[in-house]
Amino acid sequence: MIAFSYDRAQSPAEAAATALRTAGAKFIAGGTNLLDLMKLGIETPTHLIDLNGLGLDRVEATPEGGLRIGALVRNTDLAADPRVRRDYGVLSRALLAGASGQLRNMATTAGNLLQRTRCPYFYDTNQACNKRTPGSGCSAIGGFSRQHAVIGVSNACIATHPSDMAVAMRVLDATVATVRPDGSARVIPIADLHRLPGNTPHIETVLERGELITSVTLPKPAGGMQLYRKVRDRASYAFALVSVAAIVQRDGTGRVALGGVAHKPWRVEAAEADMPRGAKAVTQRLLAEATPTHENAFKVTLAERTLSSVLTQAKG
Ligand code: SF4
Numbered sequence: 001m002i003a004f005s006y007d008r009a010q011s012p013a014e015a016a017a018t019a020l021r022t023a024g025a026k027f028i029a030g031g032t033n034l035l036d037l038m039k040l041g042i043e044t045p046t047h048l049i050d051l052n053g054l055g056l057d058r059v060e061a062t063p064e065g066g067l068r069i070g071a072l073v074r075n076t077d078l079a080a081d082p083r084v085r086r087d088y089g090v091l092s093r094a095l096l097a098g099a100s101g102q103l104r105n106m107a108t109t110a111g112n113l114l115q116r117t118r119c120p121y122f123y124d125t126n127q128a129c130n131k132r133t134p135g136s137g138c139s140a141i142g143g144f145s146r147q148h149a150v151i152g153v154s155n156a157c158i159a160t161h162p163s164d165m166a167v168a169m170r171v172l173d174a175t176v177a178t179v180r181p182d183g184s185a186r187v188i189p190i191a192d193l194h195r196l197p198g199n200t201p202h203i204e205t206v207l208e209r210g211e212l213i214t215s216v217t218l219p220k221p222a223g224g225m226q227l228y229r230k231v232r233d234r235a236s237y238a239f240a241l242v243s244v245a246a247i248v249q250r251d252g253t254g255r256v257a258l259g260g261v262a263h264k265p266w267r268v269e270a271a272e273a274d275m276p277r278g279a280k281a282v283t284q285r286l287l288a289e290a291t292p293t294h295e296n297a298f299k300v301t302l303a304e305r306t307l308s309s310v311l312t313q314a315k316g
Contacts, residue, residue, distance in 0.1 A: 002041070008050045012214050013183040015049050020181035020210030022047045027212065029072055030106040032099070033115045041125055042132055056214055059083070065220035068177075071110035071213045075165065076101070078109060088218055090226035090245050094168035097230040100237045110213035113166055113176070113193065114205065117159035117263075118239050119148065130156045131201040141293070147241065150292040150299045152262040157201030158293065161194060161264050162239050168228055170265035171245040171257040175217045181210040190216075194264035201263070224249040225314040229306050230259070242302045248314035252276035258286060258303055279308035 009015035019025045024046030028034055037043035056070035059081050067083055078084055079095035099107065121127040121139040128137035140148055140158050148158040174190045193205050207213070224247045232238040240260035248254040254275045257267035271285035283304035290300050 002038075002044050004045050004048055006048045006050065008053050010053075012054055012056070012179045012212050013181075015051060015054070016179050016181040016210045016212045017183075018047075018049055018210075019212070025049055027051055029108040030074070030111050032103050032107045033111065037116065040123060042123065051212075062217060067218045069109050069216045069218070071108060071215055073109045075099070075104040075107045075109070075112060078165075079104070087221035088168075088172060088226065090171060090228050090247060091165065091168040091218070093226070093228035094164040094230075094243075094245060097228060097240075097243070098164040109165070109216055112163050113169075113213065113216070115162055116204075118162045119159040120144065122159065131159060131197075131204075134200070134202050144295065145293040146295045147239065147260075148293060148296055149262045150296055151266060151287055151290045152196040152264070153291060154197045154199065154201070156199050157197035157263070159197065159201065159263060160239075160260055161262070163265075164228070164230060164240065164243060164259060166190070166194070167243055167245045167257050167259035167265040169216060169218075170267050171247055171255050172218050172222065174219075176213055177215045177217065178207065178211050178213050180208060185214075187217075190265075191267070197263050204263075222247050222255070224254060227310050227313060229310050231302060231306055242299055242306050244303070244306045244310050246307070246310045246314065248275070248311060252315075254314075256282060256286070256307060261287070261290075261299055261303060275311075279304050279311055283307055 026045035026048055028048045029051045056072040058070045059073055060068045062068050075095050079092045085092045119140055121129050122132050127139040130138050138157055149160045169190050176188045176190055176193050179185050226247050228245050230240045230243040232240055243259035246256045255272050257265050268286050271282050274281035287300050
């Protein structure tokens with residue numbers, strides 16, 4: 001075991017400042033991803049900053065008619081919140097499609113957004129992986145890549161983002177509030193939170209060193225039929241091959257985001273103008289730049305068929 005120190009944060013700003021000045025420090029909340037990574041020797045923090053006492057565990061109405069979700073709200077509690085179930089059905093459904101009941105009881109809102117990819121080569125320290133060890137290469141390119149991304153990829157990494165929740169938050173136009181080590185706050189549109197891999201796949205978000213997510217805000221409800229459809233290799237406790245988060249209005253207009261296809265939740269707002277024309281037209285624009293591997297080209301067709309099914313259900 002690799003030794004590390006531990007303390008409990010007293011405030012978000014103090015936690016952020018500690019993370020900046022302590023080399024190798026990591027935040028821990030639910031621990032559902034980090035502890036696995038530590039056991040495998042993929043994450044080797046020197047210091048853990050426990051956020052669980054910070055009180056960021058409430059869901060509150062905002063003056064604008066939306067909801068502010070504390071960073072430490074557990075996935076189970078968020079999915080079950082009556083306001084989320086009533087007004088943000090796509091989010092509740094996406095949360096319940098993720099992980100298992102036990103994991104959802106521990107996993108937090110911010111941790112869900114920041115979870116690492118499930119690329120099997122990332123988890124195998126005998127394999128080259130630019131995300132785990134920058135500059136070492138990418139074993140997935142030319143390797144087993146059925147689960148991997150089809151769009152927004154690079155020659156350095158073709159991993160997907162594993163979150164279901166983040167896909168729903170993307171279609172809902174959520175914003176992410178943070179505190180930086182100097183105590184200043186900022187708000188990041190969720191569209192901008194996650195990065196594409198480029199040449200630096202180990203840098204997964206735009207968060208600065210030490211910057212701590214404190215909450216996620218949903219704008220006022222978008223209405224419409226809100227659906228989340230996840231296609232996976234088994235019926236539960238599996239990551240998406242493709243997922244679709246959709247909000248469909250009575251007149252056929254709406255919004256759509258895809259999971260399981262890119263390094264971040266994938267949404268192209270311009271493609272949504274084609275929603276009334278059907279799934280094929282939307283998917284052609286959503287995935288126009290797709291460059292699948294020899295093993296995952298099926299995801300392009302699967303995305304179209306899944307969206308088609310969702311649109312049919314919405315009409316029904
Ligand atoms: Fe690593 Fe990304 Fe390649 Fe997977 S796809 S092996 S995470 S660099």
